[in-house]
Amino acid sequence: MRASGSGPGPDRTPPLALYVHLPWCLRKCPYCDFNSHEQRGELPERSYVAALLQDLEGQLPRVWGRRLESVFVGGGTPSLFAPESVDELLSGLRALLPWRPDLEVTLEANPGAVERGHFRGYREAGVNRLSLGIQSFDPALLERLGRIHDGADARTAIEQAQRAGFERMNLDLMFGLPGQSLRQGLDDLRTALDFAPGHISWYQLTLEPNTLFAARPPALPPEDSVAELFERGQALLRRSGYTRYEVSAYALAGSECRHNRNYWEFGDYLGIGAGAHGKLTDPTTGTVTRLLKPRQPDAYLRDPQAVSSQPVAPRSLPFEFMLNALRLTAGVPASLFAERTGLSPDRIGTLLAQARERGLLDPDPAVLRPTEHGLRFLNDLLEMFLEDDDPPD
Template sequence: MPEAAYLQALLKDLDQDLSLIGDRPVETVFIGGGTPSLLSGDFYQQLFQGIRQRLCLTDQAEITLEANPGTVEAGRFAGFREAGINRLSIGVQSFNNAHLQALGRIHDASTAIDAARQAREAGFTTFNLDIMHALPGQSRAQALDDLQQAIALQPTHLSWYELTIEPNTVFYRSPPDQPAPDSMADTEEAGFALLASEGFQRYEVSAFSLDGHACRHNLNYWQFGDYLGIGAGAHGKITDAARGTIHRYQKTRKPEDYLAHPEQARRQFQPVTEDDRLFESLMNGLRLVEGIRLQTVEDNTGLPAAQWIKNLGELRQQGLLEVTAQRLHCTDKGMHHLNGVLAKLAEAL
């Protein structure tokens, strides 16, 4: 993709969205999707210069870049750091070359290890490693070995999650031989214990951080916060408090179409109806270990807890949800069966 053309397209796209946020400051930026680490440090220097000219990006903003170890050239991280990016998320997935090959990854274990080391050498004091478990043919020992190797690279954040088979993928058409559910559960329990022993606090269903290093951008998602989306295929969510409306939208997906008309990129501008707000607010908040404040739900929906909490009686009786005077959260059992809890929640509401 031509960098200069994409840079100008992003800034034109942003110009169209400025009216959506007024003078609200931007606290976090997340650069993801595709392979953003292929773009140069100079590109990001110019991008953030343009962003700061257009809106208030706070001095303490968390600015994350997703990086694929197979697309990172030596020394490129230093350019990202100089551009103002202060957090990396590196898609390692595994340190087992056979498992990486089965997943179709273009990097190997040594490349992933080098990427983490380069991140530290470039001055990134906070970075995330993505690690999967329940991989085809993966034993419990291999899954825990991946996790131990990740911890040894001294990240401040780990995303450790089960491989899920998504529609329209090779694995969906030809399902792999994954570990049995009981084996997955045992692996997960052992992994949680290992992470806790190394100081990693679980704060979201698959996110673990050292103290003070939770991903602020993702926390905003789970707390039903607003966000702008610029770039090909980007998504956004905006609340208009004065009108009492919430809208989601998506930008033109194909890069070539996006580049052709960036000023007309917003698509599928859909309202979040009042009926949907309660479920969406709870669906997001219950991903967090501490759950969601009842006041936050009321702020998001206009509905006092007394109007809907009574519908959760069965989930509470089954030991899946707990309610205190201020919060609603999943129990350990509920967090383990989160998808089932959310399905029952949709029926109850």
């Protein structure tokens, strides 16, 4: 069932972002469930960049007339690629798709996998936002996580990035680590805050399927200890001027990640690279389609334009929309549901009423926003929007 006049159309197509996946890393971390592959020998940088551009060229017919709002280069460990390769990549992207004038270009980097001087090269290539995978500044905790850097490497990387001119920077930190005490967790946050980054991603370690930690689980801190660390850490971040604008993202005013906000607001994005995902809305029909590239780098390099696609069934759209939108602490306008899914608001009216009655959603009908209780029990809230069958039109 489509909402009359409210679905996506030529003038209401969602913003478009681009995700670029560089799948190699020096060593696979035991908690990582991303599509990453340990480097064996010399990286095929030139052939992989060429494949990425060929990949994008093949997807252009899906996005004619649209411009990019953001680019995110993730991995793996993108900082294994030389600045010259990143420059070639970004130059090629600019030639294929129009960019908004103040486009955000993020590159992920690991302190143990970036050579001195590379930060300045990335900045000169056009990267204007850096995301550093710190995880912890404590050497013992880093060793337990299988990281290849120590605390000194992390501090040096941040300082070098700041000297290279990166004013927009994210620091990735984890908590609830094997053997981590309350003091160690707060010390990690205090150390990060000393550098005054605009953005901090602070999230709890989880044991994901198909990882080494899932097969051989480490001893994690008790739940009550982790809960206390979370509460005290949030208070510390608030006192330091950071707003929790997403479940695990904290930012100073104006430093939110535009690329990730587009995901959470159910925007569109192209994905290029081995194992990259995409989500596109047809401007004529409003159909939302998921796209997936081959996972293995060798298979991807053989045929960069290979892609599998699957339209999202209308019965799945409410859950997929809420899975993203309800991660935002300020929520989204209620009207965005119809704009981004093409479904009538009546489709979820009863569910919204039930969620508000349970105290999981803000009672204001103009906004879809989780309450504090809803954020704490977010999985329970999201499960309410799972549908088994498509209701009749």
